[in-house]
Amino acid sequence: MTEPPAVTDPSPGAEPSADDTASAHRAAKPSLLDRLLGRAPTSSTAMDLMLQAKTGEGSQELEPRHESSLTQYGMETGSRLALAEGVSLDRGDLDVEVPEDESMILNLGPSHPSTHGVLRVMVEIDGETVLRTKPVIGYLHTGMEKTAEELMFHQGCTNVTRMDYLSPFFNELGFCLSVEKLLDIEIPPRAVWIRMLMCELNRVSSHLLWLATNGADIGALNMLVYGWREREMVLAFFEKVTGLRMNHNYFRPGGVAADLPDGWRDDVTALCEAIPLRMDEYDELLTGQPILQKRLVGVGPLDADTAISLGITGPLLRSTGVAWDLRRDNPYLAYDEVDFDVIVGTNGDCWDRYAIRFNEIRESIHIVSQIADKMPSGDFRTQDKKVTPPPRGRIDESMEALIHHFKLYTEGFRVPPGEAYVPVESPRGESGCYIVSDGSSRPYRMHMRSASFSNLQAMAPMARGSLIADAIAIVSTIDPVLGDVDR
Amino acid sequence: MTEELASAEPRLLHGCPLVESAGSYVVHCNRGSYYELCANLRTDGYAMPVGVTGVDYLTHPGRDLPDGIDAERFEVVVELLSLVAHKRIRVRCQVPESDPTVPSLFELWPGTEAHERETYDMFGVVFEGHPDMSRILMPDDWEGHPLRKDYETGEIPVQFKEARR
Numbered sequence: 001m002t003e004p005p006a007v008t009d010p011s012p013g014a015e016p017s018a019d020d021t022a023s024a025h026r027a028a029k030p031s032l033l034d035r036l037l038g039r040a041p042t043s044s045t046a047m048d049l050m051l052q053a054k055t056g057e058g059s060q061e062l063e064p065r066h067e068s069s070l071t072q073y074g075m076e077t078g079s080r081l082a083l084a085e086g087v088s089l090d091r092g093d094l095d096v097e098v099p100e101d102e103s104m105i106l107n108l109g110p111s112h113p114s115t116h117g118v119l120r121v122m123v124e125i126d127g128e129t130v131l132r133t134k135p136v137i138g139y140l141h142t143g144m145e146k147t148a149e150e151l152m153f154h155q156g157c158t159n160v161t162r163m164d165y166l167s168p169f170f171n172e173l174g175f176c177l178s179v180e181k182l183l184d185i186e187i188p189p190r191a192v193w194i195r196m197l198m199c200e201l202n203r204v205s206s207h208l209l210w211l212a213t214n215g216a217d218i219g220a221l222n223m224l225v226y227g228w229r230e231r232e233m234v235l236a237f238f239e240k241v242t243g244l245r246m247n248h249n250y251f252r253p254g255g256v257a258a259d260l261p262d263g264w265r266d267d268v269t270a271l272c273e274a275i276p277l278r279m280d281e282y283d284e285l286l287t288g289q290p291i292l293q294k295r296l297v298g299v300g301p302l303d304a305d306t307a308i309s310l311g312i313t314g315p316l317l318r319s320t321g322v323a324w325d326l327r328r329d330n331p332y333l334a335y336d337e338v339d340f341d342v343i344v345g346t347n348g349d350c351w352d353r354y355a356i357r358f359n360e361i362r363e364s365i366h367i368v369s370q371i372a373d374k375m376p377s378g379d380f381r382t383q384d385k386k387v388t389p390p391p392r393g394r395i396d397e398s399m400e401a402l403i404h405h406f407k408l409y410t411e412g413f414r415v416p417p418g419e420a421y422v423p424v425e426s427p428r429g430e431s432g433c434y435i436v437s438d439g440s441s442r443p444y445r446m447h448m449r450s451a452s453f454s455n456l457q458a459m460a461p462m463a464r465g466s467l468i469a470d471a472i473a474i475v476s477t478i479d480p481v482l483g484d485v486d487r
Numbered sequence: 488m489t490e491e492l493a494s495a496e497p498r499l500l501h502g503c504p505l506v507e508s509a510g511s512y513v514v515h516c517n518r519g520s521y522y523e524l525c526a527n528l529r530t531d532g533y534a535m536p537v538g539v540t541g542v543d544y545l546t547h548p549g550r551d552l553p554d555g556i557d558a559e560r561f562e563v564v565v566e567l568l569s570l571v572a573h574k575r576i577r578v579r580c581q582v583p584e585s586d587p588t589v590p591s592l593f594e595l596w597p598g599t600e601a602h603e604r605e606t607y608d609m610f611g612v613v614f615e616g617h618p619d620m621s622r623i624l625m626p627d628d629w630e631g632h633p634l635r636k637d638y639e640t641g642e643i644p645v646q647f648k649e650a651r652r
Binding site: 058059065114141308329364430432438445449486487 | 506537577593602618624634
């Protein structure tokens, strides 16, 4: 085989020394396939280097044990990460009692249904037992934060809504609240309550999808169909209100894009009746099932201290017994005017996370029914003409409206210089938008604090010592959305 | 706390100026006092690292900063949360262009690990003492740091390693 030129020049980030030893080891020893086929070993240093150059992400990957630094090693084995002052870590304290040449590094993902997108988890395994874990991300990175700097404030929602594509309303909400904070405008009560209605229904649809995919991940395949079916009921309502099933671009700085359509109350009432009944059915179908319990109870435990120091939020944090819900503890919109419970777990295992999401669907439906009762009338967006475009009908009659419309859509509206960050409780945890404005009509910098990105850090502490099948259940109950992780 | 902030004099928190910005408390610091300030905040009960990110102020240098803080090109922004006191605080640290390094907060909050890697990836700010200072979102051999203001948009370099040769 002639050596391709790629081989002689490995990518700068790759670690050639490790590959050399590994491939030399392999070249000397025929593989099982080689022996079965009775052929000479085909793997060569050249071939290995070529494969490495094509697929390797260098130091972003899980490196051989002796190559990772002590703290990195501690991180990957999921040992207690924050040490008390004066305590030093010893490699011997962490050592997994399996010799390095008996373990194996395995890729889970990036292209596999159970990774919920393009998550790649590299695990070092001894037989079936996970020794070290490292999530490798970035496969869905599309530079949305850079894009946001090019879009005007009234266009920004089209961008952010695509980040966490399973809970688009929360991205839009975080963005709008931050912009409104910088603009220092109040939005009318009806807009506030419409936003709450959509957000809570979105939480239901997101958790239903989680219930479906979680079922599929752990072998309850029928749940996959049911979860998607129920979610579709909610999405049909979204489509009626916003025009789109997903990526709605419905919340705008200053209010919402359109009022609720006629008959929305009937649709919401129908959802509030149908979903709790279905949830009771799934409760019967799943919760008492011994197989499901075996797959979830005691799997992937996380303690509260680790969760807090890792920045874990949402159902993951609540499963460890920390009753932290921004809707209650840091009320935004009008959450202080509705009655709901914060669901809290005790053990922080997969079972608690299952139970929390399951019951949060019921709580959200409870909130939705209260919103339907209390929905105020009035404007659905602020009457500030600098922020809100005039209604279509006014443009034909009023010169002023035409000018406002033209100015707003060509120049956008200017936002005073400053910075703002408003957190909201998305189905996955704390989501929020950090916006820096330089006084122009485009954000100078927009950063989305995504819950999935932080929550993924809990993977290693939860997975250590579990089986590969449990690792799948753990990824599933972290519920990462890779659009949100990679942005 | 709100009343104290309402007074005209800037309040100091662990020796660093504390201001209010759009309803949040923001403490400004230079690189020298960054780690110590964060360590003090950790002791104060800010147990959760909400996020670490960066801002490149290349084209917007004239921003409002309290006295004693010299504007530099980069800022590292750390958002912290105290679950017990229900308080949030934001740390804004000035990082010079000539030597964009700051100490890593990994020892204080292990949850800053991924965020610091992201900031490094996007802005090229190096966090000293970080266990694994590698790119996290971009490919390992990517050149440049995309969220810097002098990183051109609209340019698509070769994305796949084997296609380059």
